[in-house]
Amino acid sequence: MKNRKIVITGGPGTGKSSIINRLEEKGEKCLHEISRQVTLEAKKQGIDQLFLEQPLLFSEKLLEGRLDQYLEAMEFNSDHIFLDRGLPDVVAYMDYFDTKYPEIFNKICQNNRYDLIFILPPWKEIYTSDNERYESYEEALKISSYLYSTYKRYGYNPIEVPKLSVEERTSFILDKI
Template identity: 25%
Template sequence: MSERFILLTGCSGGGKSTLLDALGEAGFATVPEPGRRIVAEEMAGDGRALPWVDMKAFAGRAVAMARADLEAACHLDGTVFFDRGLVDAAVALAHAGGPSVRETLGDARAYAEQVLVVPPWPEIFAGDAERRHGFDAAVAEHERITGALDDLGYRVLEVPRVPVPERVAFVLLACGADQE
């Protein structure tokens, strides 16, 4: 576990990727969401592991990709922000009928103890070709993730529903990353 690995998670469509892009523009190392990368790969390929085709296969790929992302991040300097990650993938896999979150993750914590959670924000939620579920499903996913974070002993800090520059300032202050 690395205290410099900051997990940004929460509700689908809540602005995580936009926030991550802004953190990257501010010079921080960032790791994009595994799910979006998998969907892009699957749409270009045979599509067997798309979440709306085979959620268990999709989540299994997300677990593997998130583990690879963590390994690769060990070679980066400073604070690293992750858009979703291993916890999210383990929650999705358990929800799809795979092993429990604890079985997938074991006892080791992969990220800093404090996790930044983007809450449901209906005013900005939008579906697209890669996000085919509705807001209610996104809220249910959010609840599963925050429940798992609590069970795993992470401290959840909710990111306020404010414009992106204010979110960036909040995140950097919360993580102490503004000192880098």
């Protein structure tokens, strides 16, 4: 099968970026998380936390960017490509924050399917916050449960990645594909 789209997701601070970076170092094709870009672009425009101040606008920008990534992944000449988060992540966060969104969000998630979902569980020992990650660990736990349920609602069966070193987690993922 060509151009299999493989999502690596999980709550904030679960090690997604570290694994994506390690996969890339191993020569794997990867598309990186875009929420930090959206957040930084908003900060340049004077909006400190776009998601908190204008959650629907932020989510529309994320959905658009992730749909672009999905379409970009289809153009790769590769057996598979890894994506740091997928379209359903947008819906999961909107549901977590109890923010209404148009039905098109669901339609986009239903019509643009991924081949495999890996989910990283919350892990207090590696969790850190920074300028773009404002959630507490307790909030990260709740977000993680929304991610699980959202992916399942769209018919996926996420594979949980065990709490191991970055190298071991990366090997686990590669062994499963």
